[in-house]
Amino acid sequence: MTFRIRAARANDLQPLYEMAKLTGGGFTNLPPDRKALTAKLSRAAEAYANCEEGDPKNPKDELFVLVLEDTATGEVRGTAQIFTSVGRQWPFYSYRMATLTQHSKELNRTFRAEMLNLVTDLEGSSEVGGLFLHPSERAGGLGMLLARSRYLFIAMHRKRFGDKILAELRGVIDERGGSPFWDGVAGRFFGMSFQEADYFNAINGNQFIADLMPKHPVYIAMLPETARSAIGLPHPSGRAAMRMLEEEGFAYEGYVDIFDGGPTMTARTDRVRSICEAKEVTVTHIRAPEGTGGATKALVATGRLADYRCTFAEVAEADGGLVLDPVAAAALGASVGDKVWFVGR
Structure with a gap:
């Protein structure tokens, strides 16, 4: 599924x-x-x-x-x-929670009141x-x-x-x-x-x-x-x-x-x-990444605005791009040469 x-x-x-x-x-x-x-x-x-x-x-x-x-x-x-x-x-x-600190010389005590400010x-x-x-x-x-x-x-x-x-x-x-x-x-x-x-x-x-x-x-x-x-x-x-x-x-x-x-x-x-770890790469291969160095689980996304799609995938970075598993590629509608974004799962 x-x-x-x-x-x-x-x-x-x-x-x-x-x-x-x-x-x-x-x-x-x-x-x-x-x-x-x-x-x-x-x-x-x-x-x-x-x-x-x-x-x-x-x-x-x-x-x-x-x-x-x-x-x-x-x-x-x-x-x-x-x-x-x-x-x-x-x-x-x-x-927002805030603290008001007040001191009484007569009592020689400090009081701290927690407040909620709108x-x-x-x-x-x-x-x-x-x-x-x-x-x-x-x-x-x-x-x-x-x-x-x-x-x-x-x-x-x-x-x-x-x-x-x-x-x-x-x-x-x-x-x-x-x-x-x-x-x-x-x-x-x-x-x-x-x-x-x-x-x-x-x-x-x-x-x-x-x-x-x-x-x-x-x-x-x-x-x-x-x-x-x-x-x-x-x-x-x-x-x-x-x-x-x-x-x-x-x-x-x-x-x-x-x-x-x-x-x-x-x-x-x-x-x-x-956001800061997300990378934009080109899909170079669509195949199972097993046996490829650095194979890992990731979230992969493609498409702008209304065409946006995202799914879990098995990926590996190789040949200056991304190896993407076929099931994820089908879910994303991604082909070799397409730009995708991914981040490690």
């Missing part, structure tokens, strides 16, 4: 909708709403059709949607998204998000293929993306689908449940946050323990994703999601492992 990543198309709406219903809430980039998903696919189609190179210092507000496809059946079994520049349509809000520090960054893998396919490294295919796409279209990149991880969600962080912080000001706010944000954007969210710092000591303990923690299903981000060079720097308190990971785009 062979899987490949490709650009999403309008007729992927139904499988995306079916997967969205499986997310369990708190998954803003993949809402179970046909109208919102149709709008995402339309926006992605515009981005794929735009052949302008772009400017990393001032990237446009574009969205690229990718899907994981079973090449044998044509079924879509996963998805991921890339945003070239967040905060263009409306402010990109985060909480900030837009990450505005203009690129974002990788919206990654969801069908539960029946969570084996064989397909989550890694989905995640890292985004970095190869960025490497191949570098000028369209900013100099900083972020990834928001879903925070702690309880058994009833609620968020302890939301209940302890923002829920007190908005008069709506986490599920209602999360769905509204996914469909309409987060301008209502700007309208209603208090601008003063939130003292963490004043929050209930359930909310405090959720700050900066990923959902249990997101721990593997957090480890993969760390392996790529992302770090948690105190930014948390304003809805569920999940960690926001950040990195310099050109220091992300799968």
Whole structure:
């Protein structure tokens, strides 16, 4: 069985909708709403059709949607998204943890108060998000293929993306689908449940946050323990994703999601492992690379924009180019003489 990543198309709406219903809430980039998903696919189609190179210092507000496809059946079994520049349509809000230190001479004591400050520090960054893998396919490294295919796409279209990149991880969600962080912080000001706010944000954007969210710092000591303990923690299903981000060079720097308190990971785009280690080469042979010096497993990608495709492959560098295994070549539609990008698995 062979899987490949490709650009999403309008007729992927139904499988995306079916997967969205499986997310369990708190998954803003993949809402179970046909109208919102149709709008995402339309926006992605515009981005794929735009052949302008772009400017990393001032990237446009574009969205690229990718899907994981079973090449044998044509079924879509996963998805991921890339945003070239967040905060263009409306402010990109985060909480950032900070510490205020105060000293009392009379008591001869120093007090340190941890706070959450509402900030837009990450505005203009690129974002990788919206990654969801069908539960029946969570084996064989397909989550890694989905995640890292985004970095190869960025490497191949570098000028369209900013100099900083972020990834928001879903925070702690309880058994009833609620968020302890939301209940302890923002829920007190908005008069709506986490599920209602999360769905509204996914469909309409987060301008209502700007309208209603208090601008003063939130003292963490004043929050209930359930909310405090959720700050900066990923959902249990997101721990593997957090480890993969760390392996790529992302770090948690105190930014948390304003809805569920999940960690926001950040990195310099050109220091992300799968971006800085990616190589562009010419396919010189299509055959099994066994017996060729330096044979290795890799992610290989080809095609620009809407023609983008990525898959796992067995490769070897030889004769000034790349030896590519036939199965991967078929999945990519690659021939001898074609340019491809690859990075070690």
